[in-house]
Every structure is written in C-alpha cells, then in structure tokens.
Amino acid sequence: MASVSSQPQFRLTQPPSKVLHLRNLPWECTEEELIELGKPFGKVVNTKCNVGANRNQAFIEFADLNQAIAMISYYASSSEPAQVRGKTVYLQYSNRQEIVNNKTTADVAGNVLLVTIEGADARLVSIDVLHLEPHQDISWLLQGQEKTQQRHDAAKVVFSAFGFVHKITTFEKTAGFQALVQFSDAETASSAKNALDGRNIPSYLLPEHIGPCTLRITYSAHTDLSVKFQSHRSRDYTNPNLPVAPSAIDGGGLFSVGLDGKKLEPESNVLLASIENMQYAVTLDVLHMVFSAFGAVQKIAMFDKNGGLQALVQYPDVQTAVMAKEALEGHCIYDGGFCKLHISYSRHNDLSIKVNNDRSRDYTIHSTAMLNPQPSLLGQQPVPTVGQPAHPYSGTQFAPPPEHPGMPQPSAGWAAGAPAAPHSMPAQMSNHPYLPPGAMPPQMGPGMMHMAGHSGLPQGSAMPPPYRPGQMQ
C-alpha cells in the first residue's frame, strides 16, 4: 500500500477544520481585522489573537466547515495572498476542530492582563527594579532564588506605573514566563496594555549586560486572582498580611525577616538616578536643581548607560539621600511624563570628580558662589529659589508644558512615551495659559517639576526639614 507517511511537519494537506491557523500577522492585528479577513467566506464565530511564541499568530473559527474550506481554497489559488494591513498572512487549517479557551466573549477588556515576559536574560533582572515600592517590604524576596520571581518583580514595577497593581501571579509555560496582573479596573488595565504591549522593559530597570525583555500582553478572562500566599510566584498587594512563603514552594528556607522590617537595599548618601523617557535635555544644572531641593548636593556625575542617561548624586549624608529618593522616585522632571526619574542607592559613598564640566561637578570645591546654600524648594518657599545654574537653560532646551501644579502623573511613564510629544516644545512657553510670556521664573525651567508642595511630595509646612532623620513612611 502506498500509504502516506504522515509526518506532521510535512503534510501538505491538513484535514480540514472550521478553525484556521494564521501566522505572520502584524502586532497590531485585532480581532476585528481577523473577522474582516474571514467575513467574505462565512461567519466567523470565534477568534484568538496573539498566539504563539511571537504572539503573531491567530486562529479564526468559522460557523461552518465549508466556509473555512472556501477561505483556504480561495487563497490557495489566488494571486493575491491574504493580507492584514498589507502584511501577507499565511493560512492553514488548524489541527484543532474548535477554538478552545475563548474568554467569555473574545479578547474583551478586563481588569486582569496576561503578560508574557520574553527574553533570554529575563532571569537576570535585578532586585533593584523593586525599589519603586517603598512601602512594600520585599525583603523576603531577596531570599528568593528563582528567576521567575525576579521577572515577577519587574512586572510589578513596570505595571505599577499605570495604577495600583492588586495582585500578580506568575507561572512558567511553554510560551515562556507569564504573569497575570490584576488592576482595579479595566480602564487601568487597558491603558497599561496599550502602552506596554510589545515593548521592552526599559534597560534602566535591568542590570547592565542583560538583553531585552519584551512584554506581550493580552487580556485575561480573570477578574479576581486568587492569591493564597505571598510567594515568589504570586503576590497580593492589597493584603500585606497574607501569609508568606507557602508550602507551594517548600519555602522553608525563607527567613521572612519582617514583612515590615528592614530595607534590603543598603542606603547610601549617593543616589543613582536613571532618566527615562528623556524627550528633553537633562543637564547637570537641571539635576542639581532638582536634587538640591532636598539638601546640599555635593557632587554629580552623569554618564550614559544602556543608551540612557544616568547620574550619581552625592549628598553629605544618608538621610538626605533617603529623603530625596523617596520623594523623587518615579517622578518626572517635566510634566507629561518626560524625563522620569528612577532612583536607587549607589554603592559609592564619595564620588571622585576629576574635572568639572557639563557632565560632572564637585560643588564642594570651587564655584561655591553659584551654589545656593539653601537647600530646599521643599522646605519652605513655594517659590523655588534654587541656585541659578551656571548655564541658564534657555527655554529652548526644554519642553515646557504649562506649569501644572501637581507632580506629573506617573501614569504616562515610558508607556505611551516613545511616539508622543516631541514636536512643539518652545512654542508652549508662549502659549502658557497662566503666565504671560517671559513671566517664567528664570531659575526654573518652565514646566519643571515643582518640588514645593504637590501631590506625592511632602510639602512645605507638612514636611519636616530635609535634614531631619525622621521616618517618612
């Protein structure tokens, strides 16, 4: 008998199925587009997008087998390939007879996201990415040994930019490392999804030398994740009292040192600041101004790292650095999510500044004349009187959206960032809704963060003097 050897890979003809498997789809491909593609041939009753390792495959299911056959046949003999937005899409019968798993109605927006974190080096994500959550004591995580946990942490940090993350569960699958991330509502979830899907975790959140970690995001059908324990693979941020380290991970080894106890990242008087979404120039003087709000800045050294700008900022003492870090972390130098700061403690205690130039400066030695001794925008005056920088940043350097009261919303973040906003910058100065042109305080870049009082920052009277070693919890 000339029986066909049916090695699955080489079968030219799969058995027909109402379900078609599509590949080589564009990222932006939506369920609507899939339906559009199939509609000429019949009724599409179900779809599944973002399938496969690259999330660029999909399934569509027709109401009737003949409709699927019609579509396959048509494109088998057509000179024009099937396309979605100009991209050729390859079709074949699926090896399944129906789309299983379909979430309730489709890829319907919910408050829980299914996130796949791709990247060969994802396991190397540092604990540093956690530091965005000052209240969140994650010291127990340090004990963790698992790569999954670290990617989990990265997910927390990244997604917190869009709103409060209630819960995260993670799991390892063939598709890779995945997480379910629960927000309070679908709006928040969808803003996170829209902003983050297909993007890489910014390199400043990752240690040096590690490759990109890409996020692939779809909606989950879940609405409320069940997290029974705080573990390295699941966390409930709404319930800090949840028991730690369940049997799930034989987590015996965990010295669960205080869920409200000690800090793990050693504090330092020197901060390492990374600047994200740097749509506008950030100069030494700008950094000096910003960080001076919390105390005398002794030294600053700027350098490029991983394609981004970083700076080491030295204060005379740890307490000041702690204050600055707590206050500035995650905030933007400019309104609109521009030049967002990420701050961790440096291992340095005393920077060695070889030369004073536009990238590094020792404010303790010469040029003290221009160093404004009074340390705070924050402390007293609502009107910033920070030291006039050596090179006044002419308005053109910055993109000064109107001087919004209130710190920029962290929600913008790197999220929508990339494509947004670069165009009209100097123009906005004159368009300032409140100030006549030229009314801008010369010391302050227009649109810059106003440390004095507003949202996240402790303000004026409410704020203990910067040097007070008080606990700001």
Added chain:
DNA sequence: AGCACA
C-alpha cells in the same frame, strides 16, 4: 513561517 491560560 508552522498551533493556544497556569
């Protein structure tokens, strides 16, 4: 360019 949520 080759088949999916623990």
